[in-house]
Amino acid sequence: MKQPRRSGRHALGAGAAYLLLTLPPVRHWLEASMASHMLVQMPLLVALGMVAVRLLPAGRRRRLRNGFGGPLACLTAATFASAYWMLPRALDAAIGEPLAEFAKFVSLPLLVGLPLALAWESFGLIGRGFVWTNLISMQVFLGWLYVAAPLRVCNNYLVDDQLRVGWLLITLAGLLFAGWLGALFRGAPASRTEAPMYKTA
């Protein structure tokens, strides 16, 4: 019975990490700059949602995925929910209004991380590659939007912070792309990602 004990420990770890993120000092610290808010706290919340899914047994994951309406519906939900939290106004609201902050802490793991992880495991290299390449080009695009914006987009953050986020997004996109291509060079996904969605000739 090694497996359940290990996943129990992981669940405990994930729960503790989540609680840590909700603690006011940690929250304030991460939300003090736009970069750590957008590029550390929010991705961590998404990641925790993904970790939570990995801890569920396979049958439950399948039922959950079907309940959501299949992998494409999962991906669409994750895309829309994450798009909302990219709006500068949503960032402002999360800082100023407790209800919005609560919505962020609930929706990022449950409506982005969870459906994304559910969709991910049923995608082959084509589906995953499509998500990666889109994510990367949209990240460059978003980074440029922040750099080129002619005004301050958030009431809570300064223009300097906004610029830094823009360049960080672009840099991150480059690193992610290099990492993804590097993985294809190594071919690590070969055995795992035989695309089940696409029947081959």
Next chain:
Amino acid sequence: MAKNTYLPAPDHGAKTGVLAYLLTTAAVLLLMMVAGLLMRLEQAQMISIGANGFYQLMTVHGAGMVGIAGIAGAAIMWHFLNQYAALSVRVLVGNLALFVIGVAMVLGSVFVGNFHGAWTFLFPLPGNSLGLWSREAAAWFMGGMLVIGTGFLLLQLDIARAIIAGYGGFARALGWPQLFGRDDGQAPPPTVVASTMVTIVNLIALVVGASILAMMLVNLYHPEFAIDPLLAKAMIYFFGHVFINATIYMAVIAVYEILPRYTRRPWKSNKVFLASWTCSTLMVMFIFPHHLLMDFGFPKWMLVMGHVIGYLNTVPILAVTGYGALMIVFRSGIRWDMGSRLLFLSMFGWAAGAMPAFIDGTIRVNYVMHNTLWVPGHFHTYLLLGLVSMVFGFMYYLGKPARQARDPFIDRAAFWAYLVGSLGFVLAFLYAGKESVARRYAEHLPQWVPYDRVASYFAVLIIAATLVFVARFIGHLAHAGGHHTRATVPFGAVVA
């Protein structure tokens, strides 16, 4: 070491999807050649369609030819790669469907919306039409490009999937264990190596292209989100240059696969071959600044890089492939037919077409030749005599009814007409370039007109020959899907 014995490879017939690609290619090539002829006739002052019409034609000709070169190259790559790694027919067909939708958007933008800002959609032109076309027209053009790009992205992802499933990763598919270690003769076949290179560079190009297109679409409606024009130019040229270069790297697979069948000599993935493809994987991505040599605002190191890599990249694949083709044919006793002839011609076309670029990639020369007809002279040489010859060679090979089938006289005449027509046509461009005739001018000075007229006659010859090639392919379509031996047997060889 790779073995030198030839193991006869079966001649598979083409799948319906590949034939659909080739039929689309034939139709678009012919139509776009006629568009090209109309442009030349306008410059020659033999017809009068006006500057507006000229630039509309130039936009669809550029976009259509680059797109169709991609479709034709993809058909060749898919047909042969599918024999080594299981590819998805659905994705193949999906790409063609997206291509058709994208082309419809582009045509609508040009002929309904009057967009005529050239296929390179160079920033800030699409958004600054001085009232000649609407924002919507520009948006439809760029949207069409995005749709076409999405189709190719899916195709490349499927190819990546199949290569990784079959060979365990890009590194192995490029033959790195054999290149950097001991050559155990187990390197992947040339088709797999070439397809891997194309997939890597196209994935990068398509992501960069999608990013700049999305930025330009926002800028179109919200110009206050400014784009650095030099950055935009670099991104567009990176995307466009890699994509069009990749088309010939896909099409050359026809040479690697078909010539050995005619000469009964193997095309080996030896260390030199592997090294050349690995070098070009990198270099093809850093060569684009040779288009920007006159943009003094660019960082100097980038221009130096474009200059140096422009020189270097001419060598590896081209020299290795050209030399390889000569060696495979030399004293092989090959019996020529239309397929092998066109494929052999393509080697000359590719090599000859690279030379003007090599020369123009020299900053001193570029001072004079930049933006002259020398540039269309270069790329029409390697595209018409290189890439298009490969495509028609492939079509002849597929459509050949039987090994002994002989080519009718008209086809052989069409081969020579195509060769003479293309040489005359591109030499007229090159000569005009030497005389400093600017490219992309709808109206030419009286002293330039004679070259335009000569070029127009040669263009008619090319189109006539192409009509014969296309008619023969359609006539032989029924054979193209069959699994029968096609290649002639060289003199002195024993029939298996």
